[in-house]
Structures are given as structure tokens and as C-alpha cells.
Amino acid sequence: MHEGIRSQIEDALRNTGTDYVEVRVEEAESSHVRFRGSDLEEIGRSSGMGGSVRALAGGGWGFISFNDLDGLRDKVKLAVQQARIVGGEPVVMAPVPPVIDVVPPRVGSRNPAEVPLARKKAVLEQYARIMQGVEGVQSSSVNYGDGRRRVIFASSEGSYIDQERLDVSMRLSAMARNGGEVQQAGESLGSLGDFGFVESLHEQAREVAEKAVLLLKAPQVKGGEYTVILDPILAGVFIHEAFGHLSEADHIYAEPRLQELMVLGRKFGGPHLNVVDGAAVPALRGSFNYDDEGVAGTRTDLIREGVLVGRLHSRETAGKLGERPTGNARAISYRFPPIVRMTNTFIVPATNEPRDLFDGVKEGVYVKNWYGGMTSMEMFTFSAGEAHMIRDGKVAELCRPVMLSGNLFTTLHNLDMVANDLDMNQGGGCGKNGQSPMPVSNGSPHIRIRKTLIGGGAHAG
């Protein structure tokens, strides 16, 4: 970005004649590498530059996005005009102090931006070779991406924040085939600004490939209700889908009936259930200093001892509900307005050893790793990358991956045990309103849930 950008932005924000205006200007660079089978399929670099203006007039928002940063003042005018068409009951944004700050990127043990492409290719090629070398593997893929994003946020309230972040993501997957039968296994990983983890995945690559092959012979779980034990990675996806999305206040702030259902103080689970979200939890993919409204990241208790005690806010939702802003308004890029998103979401560890959870489970399913997850608020699904039957308290045979499904108002009550081994999942990303994949993390210790619905055939096998 050129030298004069600050005065250009500040000029555009002067005397806008409306309630509130913010400008975001962004510069981004990324690189990606993909192996398919043993061969490199794609390697590339991208760069981008663009900005957006969001204006509030009474009850309406006007938003415009663009690549060409010239004529910023006219763009502000246009956004204000659009907001004025909307009208309606005035929006009250929760007040926050203006901030002037520069935040350099968090860099881990190895800065991805300093690792040469040749080195990235060489590291990833090892994993492609390992997976292709496992007998029975038909094909595999290694997907790697890293990105640097520098965002300047400025508002008509006087904030000016220049923030930069580095995101690294990676997925290993393997496919096995036997005639018309195809099975796949995979693992997603990521980090905030650290290439280090990418260099030591040899073991994981082998396991992913071996799992794909084993799945060809694995039976299918019979559909129905089971006691399930989730490993920390899948339990993290579970809490994100089962509860996290409905704690995003933009779903409820304009809907009185939903506010009644999600009233603070309502009991959602047992006293062993504690859930937290926060960008202030350091060094994870969902960590940041300021959100895309310039609000400082926090750590928010969502459920404390089974009781709903907090939710995630933008300034608008906090203002409307009379609660404190939490710094959860995020935009995936300048092309989108900020909306309420999770950051790092997790179930707080309790005291049980993971093995205690298996005690007394006569027939159940131990589910590990994740494939995906979705929610429609009341209903949610999450799919496991790996499933084993539990018989008489012991982990038994490997089964085909399963899809689990639950209901917001009952499933958390059925969550009856929480272990002590918190682990955070940093792979993948979250999608909402067309903004995907947003870097987030989620995690949990091992947890146990009674009466969980698993989709499956009518008969086992």
C-alpha cells in the first residue's frame, strides 16, 4: 500500500453527514500447492488489493466494495446514499472507544512467507510419496495454502487500525478403491502464522493412507441412537455446530421468539459443561487483536456450569440487545460486510480421564476426526472421519465413517461426561452467508453423549 493511503482514508471519512462510516482497505498475498497422486498438480501465487465502505444511516446499511481505491470520498458518498434508501428504526451500535494501533503478524517457529516455494514443494512431495507408497491406495492428494492479509480499518469515530495476519492450512487425503467401492480418509490442519507443523506430518500421512485402505473392509454402523464418545477434534466440531452458531447474536437479535429460547440464564446442559469462545485466546487460527469493526478481541464465556451466560456480538447486535460487544464481527475479505462469527470455540476440560468415559458403555460408537458439519440452528449434523464400535466399555472394530445428527435443545443435555484432555482443531474453516472458509479453531476434551442419532443402513454390515 502506498504512503498516502492514511490521509486518503481519513479525508474520505471527514464530514460524511451520516451516523457512522467505516473504510477497510486490504492487501493480500497467497500461495498454494497441490499434489494429486505422486504428481504436482498445481502451484500458484495470488495477490489482491481492494477495499470497502460501510455506512449507517438511521436503520439502514449501505455497503460497497471495489478493487480500485481511487475516489474514496465518492465511494463513501455512494454508500451513504444507499444506506439512506433503507430507512427504518435507527440502529444503535454499542459504544466502543476509538483505537489507533498497528498490529504486526503473529509468526510461529517458521514464517511461511519466508519458506521458499521449492522447500514447500519438497516437504509436501514427501507426504504424497508416503501415501502413494501404502499398498491399496488408489490416489491421494496434498493441499497446502498460506496467505498474508493486511487490513487497514478506519472509522468516522476516529479508529485507525493497521493489522496483519498469516494463515496456514493443509489437508491430506487418500482414496482406496475395490471395484465399484471407493473409500476415502483425510486430515485437515492449520496454524496462525507457523509453517513448522507442516514439516512433520509423515506419521499422519501414513495413517491417513492406511485408514482409507482399511475402510474398504470395514462394516457400516446400523442406523439408530447410540451412546457416542467423541475425540477432542470431532467434539470441537460438535460444539461449533451444535451450539456455537446459535450463540451468534445476529441470528436472534431481530427475532423476539429466538431471544426467548436463547435467554441468558437458561439451562442447556449439566454442571460439567462449560463453553468458551474468544479471539483473545492466543496463537490459534481464530485469534486476532481487533475484529473487522475495530473492536478488541475478547474471551467470552458462553455456557458456565450448564447455564447460558453469554453470546457473540457485533456492535449492532450488542447495541440492540443491550449487551457488551465481544469483538466477533468478522469479514472474510473486503468484498463482504462484517458479520458475527466464532473465533476459537471450545469445551473447557473437566477432571475425568478419557478412559473413564468408556466405563459402562455396553454398545456405543467411538467417533474420531471430522469430515464436515452443518447447522440449521435447531438441527445440526457433524460427520466423523473414523468410527469404531464400543463393546462392553472397550474400543472394538473399525466401521465406515458415520454422520451424526442432533438437536440443540436435547443433545447438550445428553452430554454427560467431559474428560481432561483438551485439544484444539485448527483444520478447515467455517462458512456463513457466503463467507467461507473463515479461519477458526475449535476444540474440546473427549466427551460422551447419550442417545445420539447416527445415520446408517437398516442392517449392520
Added chain:
Amino acid sequence: MPDDRIARLPERVLEMAMEHAEAAEVFYVEASNTPVRFEANRLKGIDANESAGMALRIIKDGRFGFSSTSNLEDPRLLVNAALETAPFGAQAKFTFPGPAVFPDVPVYNPSVNDLTLDRLVTLGESLVKNIRAVSHEVSVEGTVSRGISRIALVNSNGGRMRYAKSGFGAGFEGTVIRGEDMLFVHEGKSVVGAALDGGEIVSSIRRQLEWAKEIAPIDTGTMPVIFLASAVASVLLFPLLAGFNGRSVLQGTSPMVGKLGQRIVDPRFTLIDDATLPNVPSSRPADDEGVPSRRLPLIDHGFAANFYYDLQTAGLAGVSSTGSGERDLGSLPSPGTGVLIVEEGDAALEAMIRDIGDGLIVEGLLGAGQSNILGGDFNANVSLGYRIRGGRVVGRVKNAMVTGNAYRALNDIIAVGSESRWRGGGLRTPAIACAGIAVSAKE
């Protein structure tokens, strides 16, 4: 945006790249759209987005270099980035297509320029009002949007492609909350010109609300299932498309390997990829590599007819591109379909419901596609589905999942509907009834 940039800039970048590369291709897109957003039954915000960007693919020493940018000020950076990646890139297995004759596929209608913000707002407000008139319990949110994009491709073999696209669409969701029960209904429609019939959206939502009025019990078991258009797309077509992707076939990860020309599903099922259909939002005269669009049957009366390929995958497989190269700006093209058409059968929906007698209708699914779709499997929560008893719809089911395999389900077809619906701007299908689908339900 400057009117002549699309004519000048790609040519200039091509020239610059050819100072260093053996071959090169520039893909350029500029787009503008105006979404008008409604929330909690009222207008909430008006957006206007403009974007432009280009991607450069070069071949140097027989290898691909690739870069893309939305910063159009300094094309030198784009060329340098592509050159930097080329020594590591994949080996090029094709040559860029030369000058071609493209089919006449109308996808731009200047009437979208007459769609003022006022008209977008008015349409949205009338949709909110008409949906609320069906039931005052419903809270409505949605978007009305108008957009125009211009796409150009130039390559060093003389290939030149340029066209414009227009689109106008509306998508609305209704939420009904009763106690702890939440119901979500949804309908959307998109067209190339300015004529959008909002009445279809309202009548579809009315039908969904009507069928979902009561909650009906359902037990775990196997039963006949009618998949409505959205569900056909997510549980039956997407797994098939993974299997018919030339790349999965090439990699040997498709169950369709070696099955071309064989009967794989019921003869009543025909699936065609046809991006040449006029006035369909996802149609296009050429794919994103400048290969002319064509009508490509994938499954013809139950027989595996064609797989779909982009240039590189086709080159690796020793076949020709089917005009199915698809890309966003940030990555190399890969095989993708244009406009999917499932041929209609002869069963009216009411007759299907009556004939099935006892079963399930699936309209919306949650988590479809998040299982082993490559193998054809589906496994998803029924987010909107209705119980059929005694040959009629008795209410909505909750806490139920459907599990199966697309290939097997399409071998067990009971009936194919006689009436199609568009889903999004690139897929048209009738409802399909299949026998013996596994349903898991909470006790």
C-alpha cells in the same frame, strides 16, 4: 470501470508473458452486483460490489506457471509471480486452443440495466409481504440481486473469447418458531433478464408451509422416498458428478472406471450437461479455457455416456476436452459442469405420492455431501421432509436421517416426475422416487 480495459489489458499481459514463456493464457473477469438484503421482514441493507481480476497461466520449459491478481495496476507483478512458480509446476499435457467458432448462447440481456435499486427494493418488499400473507407466523429474510459480468480469455495460439453475462435473482427464507420447534422454508429463482416471477417463490413457500403444518412421527426403517428437486441435486446428482469427473476417472478413484457404455442405473434416468441452453444463468458460449460449449450427455437412459474433462485432465487421459474447464480466478481450471438437466419422466407429483402410499418426501437436507460422495454415498439429516401415509402428505418429520448410495438408489427408481424445477441457475430436475432408502429416526 473503464470500458476498453477488457479489450486492452489481457492482450498486454499476454504480450509481456510471451517475452519469457513458450505459451501463455490470460483469463480476465470483471463483475458488478447489487444485492438488496432483507432481514426480519424488512429492508436492511443495500450493497454494491465491483471487482476485477485476472489469472495468468504460462508454459515455460514445458511446465505450468500460475498466478492471479485483483491488482490491475502493475501487470509486471503478475507475470513475475507466474514465472516464479513455473520451475516447480506440473508438466503441460495440452496446447492452448486456437481460434474457434462459439455457439450462439444468449446469456446477457440488457434489460437488467433497467433494474433500478427502487425496483429491486419493491420486488423484495412485495415478496416479504406476500410470504407473510401466507402466514403471519413466518419471519422472512432474503436477498434480491442484480449482476453483470464480463469475461475474456486470450492465449498465445490465437484463441480469443469474450462475452458478457447478466443475472437477476431472488432467494427468500421463512422461519417459523413454535416453542422449541424451528421450521425453515426456502425458495429462490434466478434469470438472465429482468423478468422474474416472484409468484413462483411465494407459491413454493406456501406449499412447503402447508405440508409442514403438522409434525408427523417416523420410525427407523427402509421405505420409498420421493426426492424433490433440491434433494435430487444434493444426494443423487453431486455424488454422480464426483464419479463422472474426468479427474476421478483418471485417478482411478471413481466407481465409474471402465463403465463407459455400460448400463449403470435405471433406463428412465438421463442426465445431460448442456451449457448451450439459451437464457440460463449458468450457460456460456465457451468454458473457462476458451473451449466451445456443447451438449454432453453424462448418463443416457441409464448408460454411462461421457465423463467431463478440462484441457489438462483430457491431455493426461489421452482424450479431448469436453468444454468443461471451470475456474475461479485464484486457481487453475479443473473439470466442472455447466448446466445440468435431468430428463423428465411421466409421473405427476400427486400420483407419485398416492402410489407410494407410505413413505417419505425429502425436500431439504443438512450435511449432504459431507460423507464419502466419491463412492456415491449419501448420509444426511432431513432438514425439511414430509411423511406420506395413506397416499397423502400428513406432516413434517423431525430428527430423521436418510442414508444410501446414489448409484444404488437410481437403480431402484419407482418413478421420475413429469414436472421439472430449476435449482439455482444451473440445474433443472424433476422429483425422483426411489425404493428402499434407509431412514434413521430418533426413538
